[in-house]
Amino acid sequence: MIFNSNKVLSFLNVPDLSRGINGLSAWLEVEYGLEGIAILSESSISDSIVYIASSQDPSVSGLQYSVTLTAGEADKVHYLTDSGEVDKLSQFLDIEIEFNETAVIFRTPVPGTTYKLSTVYFGKKEALDSVPYQLIGGLLAISLRNSLLLSPRKEQTNRIRLDRILEESQQIQIEPYRELFENSSDGVFILDSKYNLVFINKSAEAITGFSLQSLSGRNILEIASKESHHYFSGGDSIPPQFEMELLTTSNELICLGVNRSNLLADKGFAVLVCRDVTETKFVEERLRETYDFLVNLIDNSVVAIVSMAVQDRINLFNPAAELLFGYSRQDVVGKIGVVDLFEDPEHWFMVIRKLSDFSEPESIKHFRTQMLDSKGYNIPVSLSAFMVPGFESNPPSIVLFITDMRKQMELEKRITEYQFRLAEQEKQAMITELAGALAHELNQPLMSILGYSQLLAKPELPREKFERAVNHIGSEAERMAEIVKRIGNITKFETRKYVGHAKIVDLDKSSDKK
DSSP states (O other), X not given: OOOOHHHHHHHHSSSOHHHHHHHHHHHHHHXXXXXXXXXXXXXXXXXOEEEEEESSOGGGTTOEEOOOOOOOOBTSEEEEOOHHHHHHHHHHTTOOOOTTOEEEEEEEEOTTSSEEEEEEEEEOHHHHTTOOHHHHHHHXXXXXXXXXXXHHHHHHHHHHXXXXXXXXXXXXXXXXXXXXXXXXXXXXXXXXXXXXXXXXXXXXXXXXXXXXXXXTTOBGXXXXXXXXXXXXXXXXXXXXXXXXXXXXXXXXXXXXXXXXXXXXXXXXXXXXXXXXXXXXXXXXXXXXXXXXXXXXXXXXXXXXXXXXXXXXOEEEEXXXXXXXXXXXXXXXXXXXXGGGGBSSHHHHHHHHHHHHOTTSOSEEEEEEEEEEOTTSOEEEEEEEEEEEOOBTTBOXXXXXXXXXXXXXXXXXXXXXXXXXXXXXXXXXXXXXXXXXXXXXXXXXXXXXXXXXXXXXXXXXXXXXXXXXXXXXXXXHHHHHHHHHHXXXXXXXXXXXXXXXXXXXXXXXXXXOOO
């Protein structure tokens, strides 16, 4: 087959060289009956390989690969006949081939650069033998010599070399302090002027789960939460103390208490000494919630709550206390003592003495006393108190729960009056029912005595009738005496029905018959 150099040059002499080389590789695939072609650039400085063109997929141009091509001299055709190696190479380069294909690698130096072009051809052995590798490679190398397809790679290579030199320089400056940092129980993060991580110690690795190798060169903002980004907003803005949230390798958000050290500041580093305060923050949050709950409970309590440090002024005066005493909180807090609210100061001193006596429980319950409102009027109250022990430099405090007893006392008075009236009514009813019982029980013997008395008044009354009348009068008198005795032995009050709806005392059930 005669090599058509004009056709090749028509692809290379176009404004968009990247599209032209992709078109050339696709044409060569068809022209020589191949399975696929990949054109790559190799740097003699770094280990990277970058796609220039593909006969099957133009979109891969510019992608970087870590695959190492099989060694081969420049301007020499190198055959790969092992099917396993060929298949592996085609997968790396995203070239689809049939089974049992052969690959050819042809390297061509790019004049005036540190690059070589590696042109990889896949196909049958007989088809590959017909390809003019040197002519195609030479035309491609000359076309790409001053191309922008290579210049970004040159810049990237130079940048990589500079980054490596900078990293080594940074490690040299840190080295004298490495042992100090590694022996610290706190986590140590060292950032450069752009907030890239230069070093972390073993404690920081344990806190975050990241290794030094995985974080080195990464910006602190990559692992810090968005809420913490403002600490690294540019310039010399890292505060001396702050709290920072960051994500661990397990994607768990933790909170670090951070202190910025001035060590290595003259070398342009920021040394952050950190301690995991996640658990402490959690406890603080729970305490804050508890405190808010208690404050809300105290403010909404219907019981007056007053507190003060022992022998000091009032420091707590809730709204119920304001309503009870007529003072505003501003009038009493820090200005007067609890003793000023008592009608008899001795009652307050008694409370203090009892609460201070550790031989007894440190609380008082339902102590009745008199207190004074803002106008000097007496307020009967029920007072409960307990002692809050002191903590560190804080002295012990006394908390009072004060209940206004005026309504309760008024209610108790009404109940007493009602009970008295009820007792009087019951007494009157008992007298009435007792009188009814007396009238009922005594009526018959009285009538009998009256009848026999009239009989005795008749002249010339036979003796047997006279004796019978006297006996009856005596018997009825004894019966009346028995009734009076039963009345004297009444121990309970039980009634029975009488005429109509009336009731009388049941003497048999009410009296003790002993």
